[in-house]
Amino acid sequence: MQLLKILYDYVETTYKAYPLACKPGCSLCCTQKVFATSIEAYYILDILSEKDLEKLFQIENYLRPKLTHNQILLSYKEGSEPHIEEIPESLEPCPFLTEEKLCKIYERRPLMCRLTASTISCEKGFAELPPFLFQISTIALQLVENIDLGGLYGNIFDLLKFLYQYKKGLVEEIPDYLLNTVDVDELPILPEEKDLRKWVGNLYRIPVKDEFTFRELLQKLRSDFKNYEALSFLKEIF
Numbered sequence: 404m405q406l407l408k409i410l411y412d413y414v415e416t417t418y419k420a421y422p423l424a425c426k427p428g429c430s431l432c433c434t435q436k437v438f439a440t441s442i443e444a445y446y447i448l449d450i451l452s453e454k455d456l457e458k459l460f461q462i463e464n465y466l467r468p469k470l471t472h473n474q475i476l477l478s479y480k481e482g483s484e485p486h487i488e489e490i491p492e493s494l495e496p497c498p499f500l501t502e503e504k505l506c507k508i509y510e511r512r513p514l515m516c517r518l519t520a521s522t523i524s525c526e527k528g529f530a531e532l533p534p535f536l537f538q539i540s541t542i543a544l545q546l547v548e549n550i551d552l553g554g555l556y557g558n559i560f561d562l563l564k565f566l567y568q569y570k571k572g573l574v575e576e577i578p579d580y581l582l583n584t585v586d587v588d589e590l591p592i593l594p595e596e597k598d599l600r601k602w603v604g605n606l607y608r609i610p611v612k613d614e615f616t617f618r619e620l621l622q623k624l625r626s627d628f629k630n631y632e633a634l635s636f637l638k639e640i641f
């Protein structure tokens with residue numbers, strides 16, 4: 404969880420240096436297309452009330468990812484076009500939006516929400532993300548999946564519902580629409596992308612515990628969980 408929080412804070416600090424148009428109450432990008440990892444869902448789960456969960460259970464058939472972020476990266480790396488889900492023209496609003504159009508779980512919202520931003524108001528019909536933020540988004544999504552090796556990837560609302568039911572002993576099997584996270588260590592950074600390299604280097608050197616940096620702890624997690632199956636991982640955390 405420490406790595407997740409460090410990554411969230413680091414990404415947010417980077418975003419704050421840009422003149423973004425996003426402000427409280429603008430919620431056009433807050434739809435049901437929020438893909439995340441199980442550790443992110445786990446981080447959110449304990450602040451949800453039974454009422455919040457009830458609301459989630461009333462909604463089904465969210466847009467579900469066909470591939471994890473790292474599977475998509477692997478496909479590109481191998482020179483093939485990944486088969487990704489078609490995005491409908493209009494998507495239902497996120498169930499975590501309050502009547503005031505604020506995010507109910509703002510402090511713990513998933514990485515994908517933190518990465519979605521624009522320098523121009525989306526009300527104009529389109530969004531614009533500075534190229535550097537686009538680059539770090541790809542890297543951050545890769546890292547959040549690596550942090551959760553042995554875990555699951557899917558729509559955040561499916562993940563929350565599954566973790567809740569699993570914790571209560573109501574389900575034993577992982578549904579098909581939740582995917583296993585995939586390990587991709589090599590980051591897609593070209594030698595000439597010095598700023599990006601520096602951004603990652605500074606993140607990797609952040610101390611996490613007395614004896615580890617972000618990178619060292621991430622590597623330790625990767626070697627510990629590489630051959631884990633999601634169910635055995637979940638049995639340990641609950």
Ligand code: SF4
Pocket residue numbers: 432433434437497498499500505506507508509512513516
């Ligand atoms: S979780 Fe929060 S930030 Fe993310 S889409 Fe929902 S309301 Fe928006």
